[in-house]
Amino acid sequence: MRIKIAFSKTEAMRYTSHLDLQRTWERTLRRAQLPLAYSQGFNPHPKINLGAALPLGFTSDAEIIEVWLEEQAPLREIESALTPVLPPGLKVQDIQETERRVPKLQNLIQSTKYQVKLAESTPDLAERVADLLSKTSIIRQRRGKEYDLRPLILALENEEERHLQMHLRAQPGATGRPDEVLLALDIDPLSAHIHRSEIILEGE
Amino acid sequence: MLTSNEIQARLERVLPTVQKPGRYTGGELNQVVKDWDAVRTKVALVFPDIYDLGMSNLGLAILYDLLNQRQDVLAERAYAPWTDMEAAMRQNEIPLYSLETKHPLADFDIVGISLPYETLYTSTLNVLDLSRIPLFSAARGPQHPLIIAGGHSTFNPEPMHPFIDAFVIGEGEGAIGEIVDTVQTFKQRAKNGERGALLRELAKIWGVYVPSLYEVEYHEDGTFASVTKLFEEAPLPIDKRIEATLPPATTRFVVPYIDTVHNRAPIEIMRGCTRGCRFCHAGMITRPVRERSVDEVITAIEETIHYTGFEEIGLLSLSSSDYTHVVELVEKVHERFGDEHLSVSLPSLRIESVSVDLMDALKSGRKGGFTLAPEAATEKMRQIINKPVSTEQLLETAREIYTRGWTTIKLYFMIGHPSETLEDVQAIADLCKAVLQEGRKAIGGRAKVNAGVSTFVPKPHTPFQWVPCDSIEQIKAKQDLLKEQLRGRGLKLNWNDPHETQLEAWLSRGDRRLAEVVYQAWKRGAKFDAWGEHFNYPAWMEAFEDVGLDPAFYTHRQRPLDEVSPWEHLSTTIRKKFLTQDYLWSLEGRIRIDCREQCFACGILPTFAGLRRQNPGDVWQCPEVKNKRVQVIRENQVAVRT
Numbered sequence: 001m002r003i004k005i006a007f008s009k010t011e012a013m014r015y016t017s018h019l020d021l022q023r024t025w026e027r028t029l030r031r032a033q034l035p036l037a038y039s040q041g042f043n044p045h046p047k048i049n050l051g052a053a054l055p056l057g058f059t060s061d062a063e064i065i066e067v068w069l070e071e072q073a074p075l076r077e078i079e080s081a082l083t084p085v086l087p088p089g090l091k092v093q094d095i096q097e098t099e100r101r102v103p104k105l106q107n108l109i110q111s112t113k114y115q116v117k118l119a120e121s122t123p124d125l126a127e128r129v130a131d132l133l134s135k136t137s138i139i140r141q142r143r144g145k146e147y148d149l150r151p152l153i154l155a156l157e158n159e160e161e162r163h164l165q166m167h168l169r170a171q172p173g174a175t176g177r178p179d180e181v182l183l184a185l186d187i188d189p190l191s192a193h194i195h196r197s198e199i200i201l202e203g204e
Numbered sequence: 205m206l207t208s209n210e211i212q213a214r215l216e217r218v219l220p221t222v223q224k225p226g227r228y229t230g231g232e233l234n235q236v237v238k239d240w241d242a243v244r245t246k247v248a249l250v251f252p253d254i255y256d257l258g259m260s261n262l263g264l265a266i267l268y269d270l271l272n273q274r275q276d277v278l279a280e281r282a283y284a285p286w287t288d289m290e291a292a293m294r295q296n297e298i299p300l301y302s303l304e305t306k307h308p309l310a311d312f313d314i315v316g317i318s319l320p321y322e323t324l325y326t327s328t329l330n331v332l333d334l335s336r337i338p339l340f341s342a343a344r345g346p347q348h349p350l351i352i353a354g355g356h357s358t359f360n361p362e363p364m365h366p367f368i369d370a371f372v373i374g375e376g377e378g379a380i381g382e383i384v385d386t387v388q389t390f391k392q393r394a395k396n397g398e399r400g401a402l403l404r405e406l407a408k409i410w411g412v413y414v415p416s417l418y419e420v421e422y423h424e425d426g427t428f429a430s431v432t433k434l435f436e437e438a439p440l441p442i443d444k445r446i447e448a449t450l451p452p453a454t455t456r457f458v459v460p461y462i463d464t465v466h467n468r469a470p471i472e473i474m475r476g477c478t479r480g481c482r483f484c485h486a487g488m489i490t491r492p493v494r495e496r497s498v499d500e501v502i503t504a505i506e507e508t509i510h511y512t513g514f515e516e517i518g519l520l521s522l523s524s525s526d527y528t529h530v531v532e533l534v535e536k537v538h539e540r541f542g543d544e545h546l547s548v549s550l551p552s553l554r555i556e557s558v559s560v561d562l563m564d565a566l567k568s569g570r571k572g573g574f575t576l577a578p579e580a581a582t583e584k585m586r587q588i589i590n591k592p593v594s595t596e597q598l599l600e601t602a603r604e605i606y607t608r609g610w611t612t613i614k615l616y617f618m619i620g621h622p623s624e625t626l627e628d629v630q631a632i633a634d635l636c637k638a639v640l641q642e643g644r645k646a647i648g649g650r651a652k653v654n655a656g657v658s659t660f661v662p663k664p665h666t667p668f669q670w671v672p673c674d675s676i677e678q679i680k681a682k683q684d685l686l687k688e689q690l691r692g693r694g695l696k697l698n699w700n701d702p703h704e705t706q707l708e709a710w711l712s713r714g715d716r717r718l719a720e721v722v723y724q725a726w727k728r729g730a731k732f733d734a735w736g737e738h739f740n741y742p743a744w745m746e747a748f749e750d751v752g753l754d755p756a757f758y759t760h761r762q763r764p765l766d767e768v769s770p771w772e773h774l775s776t777t778i779r780k781k782f783l784t785q786d787y788l789w790s791l792e793g794r795i796r797i798d799c800r801e802q803c804f805a806c807g808i809l810p811t812f813a814g815l816r817r818q819n820p821g822d823v824w825q826c827p828e829v830k831n832k833r834v835q836v837i838r839e840n841q842v843a844v845r846t
Contacts, residue, residue, distance in 0.1 A: 011231050012226070012229035012230060012231025012232065012461065013231070013461060015219065015224075015225040015226040015229055015461070015462075016226055016461040016462060017226075017462070019463075020226070020461055020462050020463055021461075023463075023467075024459075024461055026513070026515065027459060027512065027513030027514065027515070028513060029513075030509065030513035030514075030515065031509075031510065031511075031512070031513035036545075038545055044545060046545070056220075056225065057219070057220045057225070085513070087232065087233035087459065087461075088231050088232070088233065089231060089461075189220075190217065190220050190221060191217075
């Protein structure tokens with residue numbers, strides 16, 4: 001049985017890296033005593049698969065993990081086994097069964113949406129957003145590599161002086177980072193709280 | 205001092221700027237958060253190194269569990285921040301705080317520090333400084349927390365004596381509760397009462413050493429002369445504390461979100477060791493041997509998995525092969541957890557093929573390699589250190605290990621044992637190559653040997669407490685030989701920085717005068733001494749110079765057998781006569797067999813005869829005590845010595 005769990009990642013858990021989150025889920029699933037499927041070999045690992053990595057410090061209520069189970073079980077039972085053993089900072093939003101033939105999660109992810117709250121109000125925020133969007137290319141450097149941020153921004157809106165909504169492309173080799181968008185807007189990402197609100201999969 | 209909310213707010217800005225912020229957030233599964241204002245006594249438990257290391261400390265995990273079981277007590281954790289976080293905390297004026305509720309350490313009633321090894325001393329001062337608690341006990345007032353410390357290195361706590369209010373010598377499970385009780389009674393009786401009165405009360409607790417209640421003197425040549433107590437009711441000597449039987453195992457461990465050094469659940473199957481290796485500090489100070497039953501261990505594993513979901517359990521002891529029911533334990537583990545994808549490790553196995561059977565039965569992964577600790581490579585050295593293993597048996601075990609699917613064998617050795625020569629060191633290299641040769645025969649070019657060669661440091665309370673430590677030059681010559689010999693395909697060598705070895709050697713057999721050196725070294729920037737990249741040797745040398753002490757006095761001197769050691773008033777209850785005899789035996793190359801075969805009257809039984817009589821049977825590996833008369837010896841001993 002293959003299931004897809006949508007979950008939120010908040011509180012102290014937001015400083016847990018992708019790899020450490022993987023281990024945290026493994027332990028959570030073990031505590032829930034779900035019949036996890038394992039890989040073959042000398043050092044078998046549970047077959048689980050986390051979606052798009054969330055940068056350290058960001059919160060989210062739209063994370064996805066896929067889990068393979070040895071046996072079929074009703075979704076409601078799975079949820080009631082998981083709920084009491086979740087660590088602080090993880091919360092299950094939804095559990096669905098996935099078809100076995102569907103490609104891996106990572107290959108389905110198209111784009112992600114973020115809500116950004118700024119610590120200080122930026123009176124000319126609307127102008128900065130409009131200015132950025134009017135550009136045809138935004139050449140930036142990340143880890144020594146030059147890339148164009150502009151085509152990765154699918155949508156960028158500001159609601160008030162300290163609130164931004166972003167919709168960014170998230171495909172292999174073409175993933176937009178919200179902190180990069182903030183830097184392009186001349187805003188210090190450290191003064192912002194970045195929250196992922198949605199992961200959009202192919203066919204959704 | 206900032207409030208917990210103010211600290212929390214400042215952390216919001218600081219955490220995204222530091223490496224591994226998960227070290228500083230708390231909020232993990234199984235942490236215990238109580239209502240701060242509703243709890244009478246607050247205890248902060250501190251490991252004076254980073255979270256990644258401190259989270260693996262079993263002692264603190266046990267105390268955390270025990271203290272939080274009490275309704276009137278809360279225990280929270282704190283660790284030393286890494287250098288980037290320390291800089292950020294100092295810049296933003298954030299004091300060291302507890303992970304659970306972000307209260308400054310200075311707001312707690314008791315701060316308990318774990319000191320398992322000497323290289324944590326300067327970081328301990330740094331922790332106090334970051335907490336804005338006066339470093340010196342004498343400078344603290346009624347508004348400051350009581351600072352206590354325990355752990356293996358506190359069997360000679362003298363180099364830390366002015367910084368810690370009270371040490372627990374020995375096992376902490378029982379002592380911590382009595383310390384809390386005493387603090388509670390004291391605070392009830394006298395709000396903001398005189399601190400000295402509290403310390404005098406604490407000194408009456410079995411195992412508690414309050415250094416300010418004693419005075420020491422030295423001879424003109426700098427050697428230790430005597431210790432005098434300044435308070436009538438303070439004990440002299442201070443006998444170590446033990447638990448008559450091991451209390452129920454801790455199973456509800458805090459589960460870290462980030463990766464840590466030993467990211468697994470530790471379950472102690474046995475405390476103490478009967479082998480009597482002469483270099484081994486732990487083996488001497490943790491007597492008598494007490495075991496948990498197989499059923500108790502199995503239940504503890506079950507509970508641990510239930511509460512934590514850990515995929516790995518470490519069954520801990522100083523010598524797993526000597527656990528009486530080790531075969532039965534391994535069978536039951538396999539039977540009960542064989543299908544659960546649980547990895548169970550059993551460290552410290554003896555060099556014999558039975559150990560390979562045990563590891564096989566545990567279905568342990570092959571990738572980590574199989575560890576054996578022969579410690580020495582020649583017959584002569586093995587007799588001196590009292591670890592008799594034959595080369596033939598080692599090679600046979602190695603053959604078995606390679607044949608059964610392991611490709612790597614880790615071999616642990618020590619250089620610098622008393623009367624060791626370069627030939628003995630050469631033999632280490634030869635032995636590693638011989639083991640590799642066995643591997644090549646069995647599995648060809650895939651075979652590997654990793655040699656971990658540490659340097660012997662003479663430890664207090666051991667039969668080697670009188671011997672000099674190798675000089676830096678001697679150590680380097682021996683390491684150079686090994687580096688030259690142990691290279692090439694399939695061979696790997698790890699060794700220790702000889703300067704770090706010196707630091708450990710100064711402090712482990714140091715006296716009270718070294719406290720000033722520790723302080724001066726810290727003031728010159730020494731901290732994280734156990735981290736190669738941070739170890740600041742020049743700071744230590746300057747500190748010695750400044751204080752006017754010669755480091756070689758502590759390390760490179762053969763101490764006369766009749767010299768009084770600066771740690772003698774802290775009693776492991778092993779008699780000096782026993783240690784002296786064992787040292788003399790080592791000079792003759794005479795082996796002392798495992799004391800389960802024959803009791804050598806080391807001193808444990810006469811002291812703890814009453815406890816032994818109340819706990820008959822297998823729980824102790826010492827013989828049973830029948831003679832009623834023996835019970836009085838403890839009182840007599842104390843009386844005679846005081």
